[in-house]
Amino acid sequence: MKYQTKKKALILLADGTIFYGKSVGNAEGTAFGEVCFNTGMTGYQEIFTDPSYxxxxxxxxxxxxxxYGANNEEVESNSVKIAGLICKNFSYDYSRPDADESLLEFLNTNKLLAISDVDTRALVSYIRDHGAMNAVISTRVDEIDALKAELSNIPSMEGLELASKVSVTKPYFFGEKDAKYRIAALDIGIKKNILRNLAARDAYIKVFPYDTPFSELQSWNPDGYFISNGPGDPEPLKEVIETAKEIIAQDKPLFGICLGHQIIALANGVSTYKMFNGHRGINHPVINFETGKGEITSQNHGFAINREETEAHPELIITHEHLNDHTVAGIRMKNKNVFSVQYHPEASPGPHDASYLFDQFFQLIEEYSRSNVPV
Known part of the structure; x- marks a missing residue:
């Protein structure tokens, strides 16, 4: 499908800077959100459906x-989660044989506003220099003042609780019921490929809503606990932080990814902060201090944990570090069966360098089981 005459569109940043483009598919509308960029060369469909975004x-x-179009199986949640899409060249035609539909059809089904023909190199360079900020994309190119007024009312990502917007409202199960392990997963924005990775290691997972009390998680008698990735600022998630404290006190194995990693840090009294620019892409270099090996990782986060507080904490060890800016990329507790990472070992999209972390989780479960056999 070709569009010869494209409708004008714009990106208006919170500081008043404007970039112009064209509406994809001649759609009309307006969308607000924090503008961010992903450096991945592939995996756009998984990115668009990642609840962390x-x-x-x-x-x-x-x-x-x-x-390469869109495939019904290549989703990380039940719908598109980004607020809007900005790109340079949008392909209305696709060439992959196993695509189910065009990306335009996929976006239209999910009612997502997208704009193309944007100088994305200039836009990304500007964001790198001036930091992440709120923005609006719109086809209302002649209503700049009105858009500025509307944009000024959009809350900052800092202090914004979003896990409740993406978490399930009722528990559900994933995997085979007769699997060897039972995992209680707290959903604060979980990706499907995390569940696939857990199930592939012979686990039956019960996924709980973000505000589930520890007593309900514990009543399922899991072999281990998992706290997922997710969007927004971790500090407003007071209930989740308290639940993490109770899980840690019980001392059964606990694994956290991204937002879950930040929750575990907060449960230990380590603060978090909003980054000038987050890490979003599929080629981020990380060093594993415990093995000495480097990893190329998939990352998506705009908050990080305080390094100085982590280093000073008597019960925490920094296990991984981001090599670009030396932020904390992984921690474990010295005297508890708890560890977490600030990136995505399940990738989707991205490399599989860090998939061993799932094996490490189940190894921890095995060790815990052996040391807690009833006499």
């Missing part, structure tokens, strides 16, 4: 988006 306007740095 809820409420964000996504700038894709790859020059061509949509060229």
């Amino acid at each position: 809820f409420g964000q306007l996504m700038v894709m740095t790859n020059a061509h988006i949509g060229n």
